[in-house]
Amino acid sequence: MTIYDISKKAGVSIATVSRVLNGSENVRPSTRKKVMDVIDKYDYTPNAFARGMGLHSLKTIGILCADSSDLFLAKAVYFLEQELQANGYESLLCCTGYNPDIKKNYLNLILSKKVDSIILVGSHFIGFNEDENQYIKDVSTQVPIMLLNASFDHPNVYSTLCDDYGTMFEAATEMIQSGITDILYLYDSKSYSGLKKLHGFCDAMKEYNIPGFEKLIHFYDGNIEHLNEVADFVARIATKGTSFHGIMTSDDSLAIGSIKYAQKKGIRIPEELSVMGYNNSMLTNCCTPELTSVDNRLETLTHQLVQTLLGVLAGEEMPKKSIFSGKIIKRGTTLF
Amino acid sequence: MTIYDISKKAGVSIATVSRVLNGSENVRPSTRKKVMDVIDKYDYTPNAFARGMGLHSLKTIGILCADSSDLFLAKAVYFLEQELQANGYESLLCCTGYNPDIKKNYLNLILSKKVDSIILVGSHFIGFNEDENQYIKDVSTQVPIMLLNASFDHPNVYSTLCDDYGTMFEAATEMIQSGITDILYLYDSKSYSGLKKLHGFCDAMKEYNIPGFEKLIHFYDGNIEHLNEVADFVARIATKGTSFHGIMTSDDSLAIGSIKYAQKKGIRIPEELSVMGYNNSMLTNCCTPELTSVDNRLETLTHQLVQTLLGVLAGEEMPKKSIFSGKIIKRGTTLF
DNA sequence: CTGAAAGCGCTAACAA
DNA sequence: TTGTTAGCGCTTTCAG
Numbered sequence: 001m002t003i004y005d006i007s008k009k010a011g012v013s014i015a016t017v018s019r020v021l022n023g024s025e026n027v028r029p030s031t032r033k034k035v036m037d038v039i040d041k042y043d044y045t046p047n048a049f050a051r052g053m054g055l056h057s058l059k060t061i062g063i064l065c066a067d068s069s070d071l072f073l074a075k076a077v078y079f080l081e082q083e084l085q086a087n088g089y090e091s092l093l094c095c096t097g098y099n100p101d102i103k104k105n106y107l108n109l110i111l112s113k114k115v116d117s118i119i120l121v122g123s124h125f126i127g128f129n130e131d132e133n134q135y136i137k138d139v140s141t142q143v144p145i146m147l148l149n150a151s152f153d154h155p156n157v158y159s160t161l162c163d164d165y166g167t168m169f170e171a172a173t174e175m176i177q178s179g180i181t182d183i184l185y186l187y188d189s190k191s192y193s194g195l196k197k198l199h200g201f202c203d204a205m206k207e208y209n210i211p212g213f214e215k216l217i218h219f220y221d222g223n224i225e226h227l228n229e230v231a232d233f234v235a236r237i238a239t240k241g242t243s244f245h246g247i248m249t250s251d252d253s254l255a256i257g258s259i260k261y262a263q264k265k266g267i268r269i270p271e272e273l274s275v276m277g278y279n280n281s282m283l284t285n286c287c288t289p290e291l292t293s294v295d296n297r298l299e300t301l302t303h304q305l306v307q308t309l310l311g312v313l314a315g316e317e318m319p320k321k322s323i324f325s326g327k328i329i330k331r332g333t334t335l336f
Numbered sequence: 337m338t339i340y341d342i343s344k345k346a347g348v349s350i351a352t353v354s355r356v357l358n359g360s361e362n363v364r365p366s367t368r369k370k371v372m373d374v375i376d377k378y379d380y381t382p383n384a385f386a387r388g389m390g391l392h393s394l395k396t397i398g399i400l401c402a403d404s405s406d407l408f409l410a411k412a413v414y415f416l417e418q419e420l421q422a423n424g425y426e427s428l429l430c431c432t433g434y435n436p437d438i439k440k441n442y443l444n445l446i447l448s449k450k451v452d453s454i455i456l457v458g459s460h461f462i463g464f465n466e467d468e469n470q471y472i473k474d475v476s477t478q479v480p481i482m483l484l485n486a487s488f489d490h491p492n493v494y495s496t497l498c499d500d501y502g503t504m505f506e507a508a509t510e511m512i513q514s515g516i517t518d519i520l521y522l523y524d525s526k527s528y529s530g531l532k533k534l535h536g537f538c539d540a541m542k543e544y545n546i547p548g549f550e551k552l553i554h555f556y557d558g559n560i561e562h563l564n565e566v567a568d569f570v571a572r573i574a575t576k577g578t579s580f581h582g583i584m585t586s587d588d589s590l591a592i593g594s595i596k597y598a599q600k601k602g603i604r605i606p607e608e609l610s611v612m613g614y615n616n617s618m619l620t621n622c623c624t625p626e627l628t629s630v631d632n633r634l635e636t637l638t639h640q641l642v643q644t645l646l647g648v649l650a651g652e653e654m655p656k657k658s659i660f661s662g663k664i665i666k667r668g669t670t671l672f
Numbered sequence: 673c674t675g676a677a678a679g680c681g682c683t684a685a686c687a688a
Numbered sequence: 689t690t691g692t693t694a695g696c697g698c699t700t701t702c703a704g
Contacts, residue, residue: 002697013675018699026673043474048448050697052385053680068404068429069414078405081431090445093404093429095417109426112384138379225618256622263624282561286592286622288599338681349691354683364689386681389696676703687692 001044010038021046052114061309062110063093064103065121071252071281072298076121076148079302087310089116098124104135117143117309123150123192144312146305149296150192151321158312160305160322162296164193167326168200171276171294172248173207174328178336180246180274181210184237185217186258187250188224197250197278216244220254230257231264238265245273252277252284252293259287259333275333289332296326337380346374357382388450396426397645398446400439401457404431407617408587408634412457412484415638423646425452434460440471453479453645459486459528480648482641485632486528487657494648496641496658498632500529503662504536507612507630508584509543510664514672516582516610517546520573521553522594523586524560533586533614552580556590566593567600574601581609588613588620588629595623595669611669625668632662 003021007014012035019027020035027035038044061084065073077093084091094110096103103125110118118139120126126147127133133152136145140156151159175183185201187194198217205213218237222229234247234257249255255277259269267273269289277284280295304322311318330336339357343350348371355363356371363371374380388394397420401409413429420427430446432439439461446454454475456462462483463469469488472481476492487495511519521537523530534553541549554573558565570583570593585591591613595605603609605625613620616631640658647654666672 004697014698015675015677015700016673019674022699028673031673043444045444045448047389047450047697049385049388049450050680051699053383053389053682053696053698067414068417069410074405074410078403078431081404082433090430094426095414097418108381112381114383114385227618227621253618260621260624282563282589283619283622285563285596286619288596288624340681350682351684351691351693352689355690358683362689367689383681386696387683389680389682389698674704676701678699678701680697680699682696683694685692685694688690 001042003046006035006038006042006044009042010035059088060090060092060113060115062113062115062118063091063121064096064106064110064118064125065093066096066098066103066124068093068095070122071283072279073122075281075298076302079299080119080121080148080306083302083306087306100127100132107135107139111139111142115143116313117146119146119148119305119309120150121148123147123194124189126150126152126192128192144309146309148301148305153320158305158308158318158320158322160301160308161193161324162301162326163323164196164296164326165200165203167294167296167328168197168248168278169204169207170200171278171328172201172204174336175246175248175274175276175334176204176208176210178274178334180335181208181213182244183213183216183246183248184234184242184244184258185213185248186220186230186234186254187217188220188254189250190219194250201248216242224251224253224257227253227257227260230254231260234258234261235265247273247275248278249276250278252279252281252291255291255293255333256283256287259291269333270335274335276328280329284329284331287333292331292334293329294326295329297324300324337378339382342371342374342378342380345378346371394426394450394452395424396428396449396451398449398451398454399427399429399457400432400442400446400454400461401429402432402434402439402460404429406458407589407619408615409458411617412634412638415635416455416457416484416642419638419642423642436463436468443471443475447475447478451479452649453482455482455484455641455645456486457484459483459530460525462486462488462528464528480645482645484637484641489656494641494644494654494656494658496637496644497529497660498637498662499659500532500632500662501536501539503630503632503664504533504584504614505540505543506536507664508537508540510672511582511584511610511612511670512540512544512546514610514670516671517544517549518580519549519552519582519584520570520578520580520594521549521584522556522566522570522590523553524556524590525586526555530586537584552578560587560589560593563589563593563596566590567596570594570597571601583609583611584614585612586614588615588617588627591627591629591669592619592623595627605669606671610671612664616665620665620667623669628667628670629665630662631665633660636660 147159277293280293284291483495613629616629620627
């Protein structure tokens with residue numbers, strides 16, 4: 001069924017059908033009805049490709065994320081889709097995995113679908129030297145690029161993020177003030193936001209002149225979904241003689257793994273060990289006691305991102321960077 | 337940058353550029369190189385829409401799921417994307433929510449993008465009367481429809497699923513044989529697979545002539561991510577005087593909520609109460625003791641689905657229905 | 673208010 | 689091996 005079929009059946013020209021389809025004012029109501037009836041009768045949907053060949057917007061936003069099964073990313077994607085849909089935009093999701101080359105390919109691929117903008121979800125898309133980010137610069141000449149929880153300073157690139165540095169700084173400060181200074185810091189990602197968190201932690205430790213805190217910083221290289229492996233990882237660190245009475249992590253999963261470690265060893269939480277997660281995911285209340293965690297206001301972030309995006313697409317001047325503070329959600333695994 | 341620009345700069349016709357682009361054999365290597373150099377130099381990507389206007393496949397599969405932040409669905413989508421990508425297909429994801437009308441609209445929308453097939457993830461897309469499924473029949477005339485964890489008998493519709501009925505029957509049988517007959521059954525979805533599980537449970541109870549088991553079947557209407565509310569829900573049931581020594585659920589979240597209930601009440605698991613989840617998600621080892629759950633072999637299902645799909649697209653005769661058995665993963669919340 | 677006709681960028685016959 | 693050309697289905701001037 002094409003616009004030609006419809007025009008023939010309705011006894012009008014394709015231009016008129018096109019006008020009806022696009023809600024043009026310049027159609028006599030009776031003509032409009034005649035056309036609409038045919039359209040409804042045959043359940044006709046215009047071909048998006050032929051449509052896309054024209055110049056204008058297809059009202060579609062490309063969303064790229066590394067892994068849609070990651071709890072945090074999945075939620076982010078979910079909120080973005082909802083928000084975009086509420087504003088009349090469709091979204092097109094691609095999961096790129098963590099390989100940089102593949103990421104770049106996907107970016108071009110999604111661009112070729114004539115999206116109005118591309119949202120990069122998570123900070124895995126930002127590298128640490130100019131070269132790595134060239135591909136973003138290239139694409140930004142064509143459509144606005146929106147970064148969720150990452151930051152990159154470049155024309156036509158807009159960042160919306162949680163201040164992971166400051167929030168982690170604050171969280172660490174709170175733990176230190178509760179009397180715990182030997183804090184194990186576990187992280188699983190060296191992405192932009194992963195390192196921000198790490199620096200926030202380090203700076204808080206430095207602020208309080210805690211000696212040798214660097215030795216308690218450990219990078220976990222495995223799959224964070226395998227909680228028992230995380231527990232073993234913590235056990236191995238403990239076995240090496242390092243003692244700690246607090247654990248802070250870059251992700252809730254690592255914290256849950258830490259709790260499992262404590263339970264296996266009969267260490268009481270929070271009396272003997274304080275644990276704090278990050279992301280405030282649904283995992284926080286799966287365990288006992290429930291996990292204190294940092295909420296990075298994901299829903300606020302996604303909302304703001306879409307608002308900024310809509311503004312940019314409407315040609316308004318919008319903030320290049322929107323930063324929110326996270327907040328600590330106190331539950332049962334910490335003393336404060 | 338269009339194919340015309342490239343052809344001009346390379347000093348060939350657009351047909352030759354097109355051939356190079358599409359990997360045709362009939363191009364002299366030197367010509368190919370000449371064209372490729374120009375393409376690379378200008379970082380040219382062909383316009384997918386103009387391309388899509390042709391008749392042939394765009395090597396794109398549409399994936400529809402109700403909610404991409406649901407643990408089970410997110411994993412399914414993830415596996416599907418990986419599998420499709422490995423076979424040279426792109427995927428286009430839409431999250432429809434649970435509203436039937438919106439689902440239908442999305443189906444048409446995704447179809448208009450000239451996808452080669454549509455995968456419906458989860459059984460929420462199948463209704464229980466003919467009318468509700470008319471929209472699937474309609475679309476199935478245009479492209480093959482693949483169902484993941486749902487079943488619908490219709491030409492050009494292929495189902496790949498876990499035998500939730502049989503698996504739940506088996507699981508319930510196992511619990512009964514471990515000596516527990518007063519089993520609380522919690523479920524949160526009345527979808528195709530949700531009801532299959534329920535029936536499997538009921539039939540096992542009937543098989544063993546357990547009287548009054550129906551009174552212990554409860555539908556949970558809230559958000560299953562809110563584990564504490566699930567716990568309260570179970571507590572309310574217990575307060576009403578119904579006693580039970582086993583809990584089986586249609587989803588791990590409900591089981592975790594049940595464990596929270598037990599912990600709050602000081603009920604020991606599994607000594608005083610056996611709990612069994614479903615889906616074998618990452619939640620199963622967040623809690624203590626770890627949750628016995630049913631693995632529905634999601635990765636196997638997605639793999640099989642994509643294999644079937646590839647066969648169908650290649651014009652081969654493929655099974656209309658592929659059914660796998662789930663398996664019980666025994667952990668610490670049950671006696672057996 | 674409506675219709676005719678010129679593209680949009682590409683693919684795929686068909687010719688050469 | 690390469691070029692020419694007719695569509696693909698739609699939007700959008702431009703006439704009427």
